[in-house]
Amino acid sequence: MTHPFSSYRKLFPILENTVQLSSCSQSAMSLPVRQAIDDYLAVWTTRGADWGYWMEQVALARAEFARMIHADADDVAVLGSVSDAASSIASALRFDDGRDGIVTGSLDFPSVCHVWLAQQSRRGAQVRFVQARPGASDTTARLVQAIDASTALVSVSQACFYDGQLVDIAATGAAARAQGALQFVDAYQSAGSRTIDVRAQGVDMLAAGAQKYLLGIPGIAFLYVRPELARQLEPAVTGWFGRVNPFAFDPARLDFAASAQRFNTGTPPMMCASVARASIGLLNEIGVPAIEEWLGLLSAVALEEAPRLGLEVVSPTVPGAKGANTAIRVRNAAEVEARMLAAGFVVSARNDVIRIAPHFYNTAEDVVGALRELARLTR
Structure with a gap:
């Protein structure tokens, strides 16, 4: 199977000696990311403090993420994690x-x-968990069925961290709107590996961190809020960067920025933003639709090879029902993860599965080799 992105493999030094298939946890480090870190440290070393440079990096990172999801930069807030983003949103809702x-x-x-x-x-909400079965392809329908007139918020993971199963966020969002509810999308396991168009898919709110398929590091997350909705919400979880003018330094005035910027909290993570600007910029250069197509082919390879080797696939086996992550049942997953690393394969354990999660820089041979080594170690 010809690798369409072979020219980019040289940007990932680890691939010279190791097969990294852990993008559901941490993707391989690229040379542009390393350069962004070095540039940040050089500015810190030579200038001491440079707010102009820091703010520029945050703005560029926000713009790259907005470009990826087909949004405007003003409709994206920058926070420390998806948990922070969800907390900020939750504080603005009434139940x-x-x-x-x-x-x-x-x-x-x-x-x-x-x-x-x-x-x-603390606030009177009633959480209803829709039972999602590992390997299922009907989770979207189950979520839609659970939404009714009492629903204030629908929260979905576009791609499941455990087995990679997908939710159709356009369908769940439409069902939420039909009942007068809002939808929050956790795209941490999908952004960078699947095409997202927040306008076409009718997304209210979407958050993603940079550590996984966005090729970055932990410590930064992006929160998209639909413009009309953002102007209606006032979060109680806030900070000085959520103000109309953060540099007014007025402790007695609580005004909210006109856009999603009102969901910013404290000082943004500058170095993480520098990394995200470089990593998401690389993805935008290649194009997420092309990446999604390649990862679909690698998923098909995994789903074909694993049963042949006697491995139990936990992920959905229906075409198009899973993302890039293919989960394999392994009783002592954490131990096997360490042994896989010793054999030259970086994979990711979660509970009772080993996750094989390639990115665009991986080849079919990478996936097959990892599965064969996994089969050998678990016999």
């Missing part, structure tokens, strides 16, 4: 007048679910 329900999935990432549960224990 009264008979509309107190939060619908989410039982396989969504715990961190976001915990934010919603905090609204239940």
Whole structure:
């Protein structure tokens, strides 16, 4: 299978000696990312403090993310994590007048679910977990069925961290709107590997961190809020960068920026933004639709090879029902992850699965080699 991005492999030094297939946890470091870190450190070393440079990097990172999801930069806030983004959103919502329900999935990432549960224990929300079965392809329908007139918020993971199963965010968003509810999309496991068009898909709110398929590092997340909605919400979780003019330094005035910038909190993560500007810029240069197509082919390779080797696939096996991550049942997953690393394969363990999660720089041979080594180690 010809690799369409072979010229880019040289940008990832680890690939010379190691096969990295852990993009559901941490992608390989690229030379542009390393250069961004070096540039940040050089500015710090030679200038001491340069707010102009820092703010420029944050703005450029926000613009690259906005470009990726087909939004305007002003409609994107910059925070420290997806948990922070969800908390800021939750603080701006009301759970009264008979509309107190939060619908989410039982396989969504715990961190976001915990934010919603905090609204239940403190603010009167009622969280309803839709049971999502590992390997299922009907989770979208289950979520849609659970939305009713009492629903205030629908929270979905576009791609599941555990088994990679996908949710059709356009369908769940439409169902939410039909009942007068809002939708929050956790795109941490999908942004950078799947095409996202927040306008075409009718997205209310979407958050993603940079560590995984966005090729960056932890410490920064991006929050898109639909412009009309942003102007209606006032978050109680806030900070000086959520103001109309952060540099007014007025402690007695709580005004909110006119756009999604009102969901900013404290000082943004400058070095992480420098990295995100470089990493997302690389993805935008290549084009996410082309990346998504290649990852679909690698998924097909994994789904074909794993059963042949006697491995149990936990992910959906229906074409198009899963993202880039293919989860394999392994009893002692953490131990096997370490042994895979010793054999030259970086994979990611979660509970009772090993996740094979390639990116555009990976080849079919990478995927097959990792699965064969996994089969050898688990016999």
